[in-house]
Amino acid sequence: MPMDNIPVVNKIKTYDFLYFEIVGTCNAKCRFCVTGVSNHPKGGIIEVDKFQKAVDILFENKLIDCNTEFGLYNWGEPTLHPDLGKIIDVLQNKNLMYFLSTNAGKHVQYQPEWFKNMSGMRISMCGFSQESYNRIHGFNFEEVKKNIVSIVEVAEKASYNTHKICIAQHIYQFNTHEVSQLYEFSAKLNISFDPYYASINDPMMLRKYIDNRLEPQEWKEISQNIFCHFIQKRRDLHPRNYCYQFDILNLDERGNILPCCCLPRDHADYILTNIFDKNFMEVLGKWQPTETCRECIKAGLSPLKTLGDSFSFTNFTVPSEPSFVEVIYLVVKKIKRRSKMILHKVKKIFTKKGLNK
Ligand SMILES: C[S@@+](CC[C@H](N)C(=O)[O-])C[C@H]1O[C@@H](n2cnc3c(N)ncnc32)[C@H](O)[C@@H]1O
Numbered sequence: 001m002p003m004d005n006i007p008v009v010n011k012i013k014t015y016d017f018l019y020f021e022i023v024g025t026c027n028a029k030c031r032f033c034v035t036g037v038s039n040h041p042k043g044g045i046i047e048v049d050k051f052q053k054a055v056d057i058l059f060e061n062k063l064i065d066c067n068t069e070f071g072l073y074n075w076g077e078p079t080l081h082p083d084l085g086k087i088i089d090v091l092q093n094k095n096l097m098y099f100l101s102t103n104a105g106k107h108v109q110y111q112p113e114w115f116k117n118m119s120g121m122r123i124s125m126c127g128f129s130q131e132s133y134n135r136i137h138g139f140n141f142e143e144v145k146k147n148i149v150s151i152v153e154v155a156e157k158a159s160y161n162t163h164k165i166c167i168a169q170h171i172y173q174f175n176t177h178e179v180s181q182l183y184e185f186s187a188k189l190n191i192s193f194d195p196y197y198a199s200i201n202d203p204m205m206l207r208k209y210i211d212n213r214l215e216p217q218e219w220k221e222i223s224q225n226i227f228c229h230f231i232q233k234r235r236d237l238h239p240r241n242y243c244y245q246f247d248i249l250n251l252d253e254r255g256n257i258l259p260c261c262c263l264p265r266d267h268a269d270y271i272l273t274n275i276f277d278k279n280f281m282e283v284l285g286k287w288q289p290t291e292t293c294r295e296c297i298k299a300g301l302s303p304l305k306t307l308g309d310s311f312s313f314t315n316f317t318v319p320s321e322p323s324f325v326e327v328i329y330l331v332v333k334k335i336k337r338r339s340k341m342i343l344h345k346v347k348k349i350f351t352k353k354g355l356n357k
């Protein structure tokens with residue numbers, strides 16, 4: 001084991017989980033994400049044949065087996081793939097499970113059969129109003145709601161357990177009052193709800209924040225939107241000799257194998273090797289945590305498994321109007337209680353009178 005206790009990493013194994021970026025770009029304008037409006041370069045879209053070939057190579061080299069789950073995204077929006085159904089087919093033909101995370105900004109005609117091998121779906125939301133959507137995703141909020149309703153309708157048609165669909169509300173300073181509305185929306189659709197604090201989702205910007213190197217404009221934007229109190233807490237929680245990305249495989253839409261899901265495309269260490277290279281297994285096998293990793297771990301910046309800290313809330317929604325039957329029940333209950341009280345009082349008077357005799 002090296003001096004700093006970072007273990008020797010073995011990248012040659014059968015992975016339980018991998019991220020495969022099928023679309024390296026996005027339709028949203030999230031300002032704290034590497035992809036959104038940042039200046040980092042964006043990626044393209046993988047062709048179905050290429051995806052099929054990559055999956056075959058992964059199997060041939062035993063990097064995956066039929067128990068491996070695919071996250072079909074990393075820093076992009078998977079639903080922008082024009083042949084999403086065919087990508088899903090490739091996985092379903094091998095009986096592989098997959099997970100989607102989407103911003104639900106594009107109307108996609110989901111098919112019931114897509115849910116067969118879907119282990120779950122996260123729908124990332126930045127609030128429950130057009131004002132919130134203007135600040136982050138830049139979508140028409142009504143369209144987003146419609147898209148979500150249509151996803152759930154198809155899931156129900158497919159007899160899918162809709163609780164495996166989860167709305168993740170990213171909590172910003174401007175949207176805490178929308179939590180109970182979004183909770184109600186999820187409850188009505190019978191899907192899960194997970195509000196958690198939005199983070200600075202661009203690792204380079206996060207690094208600048210930690211090192212006090214942000215430009216005044218960046219400071220201003222962060223201080224007006226993000227709850228930063230938990231960033232230090234998360235850094236403190238971090239193991240200083242390990243990163244869970246060592247146990248995950250990450251591929252992008254060009255078949256590049258990445259050391260982790262965190263580095264942007266313009267980072268010197270972004271690519272480890274490429275799955276279509278003849279000697280890729282050799283290169284993968286030799287990979288060990290780099291200087292970037294050491295710095296990242298030392299600073300407590302390698303990611304935790306949870307994307308953000310949970311936001312606890314009380315559901316303050318107004319109770320709905322009671323039904324006719326409920327009203328009758330309440331009235332009868334009240335009459336019964338009153339009669340009991342009257343009877344008790346009458347009984348008391350008679351007992352007193354009897355005693356006075
Ligand atoms: C970069 S997104 C890519 C997938 C998809 N475009 C989406 O937004 O769901 C990957 C994950 O990061 C999460 N995410 C995005 N912005 C975030 C933020 N500011 N803080 C915490 N998590 C965030 C999303 O919920 C998503 O599950």
Ligand code: SF4
Nearest residue numbers: 026028030033036103
């Ligand atoms: S968080 Fe998702 S939706 Fe927002 S810009 Fe990044 S990839 Fe797109």
Ligand code: SF4
Nearest residue numbers: 243245260293296302
């Ligand atoms: S750069 Fe950071 S997040 Fe990526 S593998 Fe290295 S330690 Fe983990």
